[in-house]
Amino acid sequence: MREKAGIMDMRKAFLIIVLSTLITACGDQNIVNNIKLIQTVGYDAARNGIQSAALITNYEEVGKTKLEFFVTESNSMYDSMPRLNTKLDFPIEYGQLRMALFGETFARKGIETAITSLIRDPKISLRTHLGVADRDALEILNVTENKRDPYFLFDMIKQNIRSGNFPLTNLHVTFFNFFGEGRDVFLPYFTVEHGEIKIDGLALFKGDKFKTKISIREAFLLKMLLENSKNGSIMVPVRGPNQNRGDYFLMNSIGSKSTFKVISIGPPACVSIHLKLDAQVRDVPKWINLASKDQRVWLEKMMEAYFEKEIQKFVSLCKRNNVDPVGFGDLIRSRSYKWDDRDFQDHYEALKTTVSVNVTIVQTGR
Amino acid sequence: MRNEISEEYMVSPYLIIFPLYVSIVGVGILNYQSKLIQHAGYNAWISVILTGISIHVILWMIYKILSSNRNDQEIISLNHTLFGKFLGNFVNLAVVLYFVYGAFVKFKVYIEMVQIWLFPRMNILPLTIIIALLIYYAVSGGFRSVTAIGVWTILISLPSVIPQVLLTLPFLHPLNLLPLLNHSATDILLSSKTMVFQYLGLETILLFYPFIKTPAKSQKWAHIIVIFVTFLYLVLLILAFMFLSEGQLRHCIWATLAMISIFEVPLLQSLEYFFVSLWFINIIAGISVYLWVACRGMKTAFRIGQRPSLIVFLIAAVTLNYFIKDHGRIEWISELYGTVGFYFIYAYIPFMFVCVLIRKRLAFHFEERKPA
Incomplete structure (x- = not known):
């Protein structure tokens, strides 16, 4: 009895296997x-x-x-x-x-x-x-x-x-x-x-x-604000204490992290941006000696000031054109219980931002 | 009244996690996110937790109902004893049809998904017939084979979901979850109601309970699987919330598939196709549990053999599936199922619970004990 049932099951299983190959025709x-x-x-x-x-x-x-x-x-x-x-x-x-x-x-x-x-x-x-x-x-x-x-x-x-x-x-x-x-x-x-x-x-x-x-330079600033800007690069102007013509050097980003803090949800809203950037610097003008710690700290300070200024410029460009690729509106939305997109747009021009940048030069060229 | 069930058809208590998992989790897990946010927006994760808790209470009630009497270990016989022959059979018919309806909804929704994602121009009739034959094969093998398909489902479908979903990590915006509470309690409760649909299937335990060896021991496992399913829903919901912006989720019906499809591997550029195909076994297993339960109900209530009723149910499903094509109607059918299921869980089960309590109290009061 039991054996017979087993054979029946095998037959059924076989039938199912054969039938499932037909699915491919569907x-x-x-x-x-x-x-x-x-x-x-x-x-x-x-x-x-x-x-x-x-x-x-x-x-x-x-x-x-x-x-x-x-x-x-x-x-x-x-x-x-x-x-x-x-x-x-x-x-x-x-x-x-x-x-x-x-x-x-x-x-x-x-x-x-x-x-x-x-x-x-x-x-x-x-x-x-x-x-x-x-x-x-x-x-x-x-x-x-x-x-x-x-x-x-x-x-x-x-x-x-x-x-x-x-x-x-x-x-x-x-x-x-x-x-x-x-x-x-x-x-x-x-x-x-x-x-x-x-x-x-x-x-x-x-x-x-x-x-x-x-421009592609400003794209790098946006990248730093949105995500880890690894591998991005930008030319930074530099000017020594007793020079009248500035030089440029190339900076590569090793990694960065931006943090946004909402100071007031306004209107007008106020946002503080903090950016931490690890940078690789090569091809600096020869009057800068990267081996010396003082010079490196001086260069870091100079880069910080430069990025603070550039990011502020970029934000005001966005405000002037009334575009928000950084997502300031979303930031304010996440902090306010009642949020109206149109209301934010009306006061977008008046949005206040404070930027602080912290640059560390982690690697220099050979 | 009760047919003795021989031990060779029974399963161990811990094995009930498999039929329970496959009957609860269906196609809904791929698209519940966009339905859930209609009321509570991005606060809807609270609703999932609330529904999960209420389901635990219902599960506790189910176990109280089923263990109330040693003679009547399932809902069909209990309806007989509580409501008499005529009314009891009426309720039983409704319960059986409810499960058949549930099986059909699972079937139809999956077929529709195949049509949307895989083969929009495919002739669907041969496919449904082959699925019906597979289900016939699984269900006629008895409760043990239904459980076994559940085991395969978990082995195949879960490992394929979790790693894929985690690949969305670089695209997540945790900011989306804020502000934490900007919807009213009513909205959150309304979303909880929508969520109940995703837990339907739990009630199959009302009928397969006598097939568990030492049923009392299985309660722990039933609670574990509900916790697990709640956790799964919560994780997928929060990931979807961080992955998609709120306006985007309103436009995106298949949120889970959208998360999977962001990842590409060489040779298999659209992983979601792979996933939809894998989901097949989950659906087969779910429908099998539902239909097995319905056939079992037919047998205990009306003494109709399980095979003939299974054949009738499958033919009905294939025929209905052939004639219902319009998406609006499918939506309507599954919404109606959701409503019926909601009342089944939150009205019928508490009602039975109260009835059983009263009966116990009366029996205690009159010191009348039925022969065991």
Whole structure:
């Protein structure tokens, strides 16, 4: 009796195993040669609607890739994919999309529809990077076409976040800043120099509209305020006690930590910023002797004063343009029981900040 | 009244953590965050703690009800004794249908998730039939095999959730949790009510209780698993709060999946796909417990064999699943289930608890003792 039941169970188990292989037939198959993988897109404002450009790689043979470049015009953002489809021999897949670039006029008009449509699609990775071009996105993408790398811009941004002056940014961070109260979006800003693409700082947004750009130096200040600024570098001016022409030296950040304290929630609010920075200094002018402790302390003091001044300047630039990439609004929100975004905006210009910086020179060159 | 259960069908007391875990935790753990903040905003973590505490009280009541009488060790027979044959059977039918409904909601919500995340264009009927066959296989193996699937679920799904979620650490903004208390007590309680939905499944113990060897010893384990589940919900909620800004969470339905999808590994760029697939076993296990419980109820209440009722339930689930496609209706179905479940837990169980207490008091008063 029991044996018979055992055989029955085995049969049943076998049946189940055979049946589960059938599940594989339920899914839809996509072979890489039979689809068009969109890897980078660019959006520009056109006369009536938008112009979108897509970079697609053609995987013909191993090791050989050919970039294809398609431009479509459509009335709205949502229509661009179906329109593009009418130009292609295989269906589009955009699960591998890693970069979306907005042209300057497009970004000034507002990117809300673009980013919300990116975020709604579960296929699109949250690690996708966004960027703004100082001209039409199409022109910048045309330059990348020669690079034979569909992810050129993506890798460029990634590289600059890891080992450059860029604060951490991607689709998730943009979305966080866009919908978060008391924060504004910032995106990498591209330009073309001598026929090569160059990152030219950050584009600051108010709401979904591109407002102003900051240089790569100021991007480093923002990085220090937002996160650990490891690997960022900046040129610091220096002037000796009896010199009339100043020199510059290069400073590399080894690590930094910023702490914000709300002194009063206002209005007008008052925030104190404390920044601790560990720096590596190389190539100092030869009249500075880093081996001497006095000189090092003097240099640290000088750098502290410089950063305090620069951060104050950066904050007042933000206030002047009414953008808040640092998230001062969010800081005040977290301390107040009733918080109104509009009320904060009205008094943003009057926001008071005190900055204190503590620099330690930890390593010098050989 | 009661069928003797042979020991070969029973499980050890500590094993109940598995059927309890799989019946409590379902698809809800992937998207409860955005529902929870509708009232209490980012103070909703307090609501999770409040609901967790109330669930412990309910669990204590369940054990009091079930251990009240040595003869009637489950809710079906207890309904008979308390309400008489006709009314008792009416209540029993409602209880059985409630569990079938719960199983269907789990089934439907998972299928919908597969359609959203994995295969939007897939023909869903073959998939549901195969899932139904798998469930048939699991449930017809008896309570022990249902428990065993639960063991596999915990072994497979938990290790795959926890490390992935911790990878969000570089993106966390602890500032989001502040200010700590800027919502009224009413709002926090309303969110607690929404949270109850995530604990439904606990009541399956009302029916599988007699299948535990020395049931009294299992109470400790039941409380442990509720503490664990509360902790899991709390951690995922607080991580989601720090990972997503409040406005963003309102736009983000699948918050847990969003947290997982921030991480990329070579070759597997979208880990959330992997995760949705792994969640399959969790859902199979959960539905199995629900359907096993429903079939068991049918057997003790109406003397209908477990196999025929299981087949009927599965066919009903597959057919209904085929005809219900609209997202709004699915939402409505699961919300209705949430409401029914809320009253099941916070009205029916305390009511039974009071009834059992009164009955005990009366029995004590008249010094009448039924033969053991």
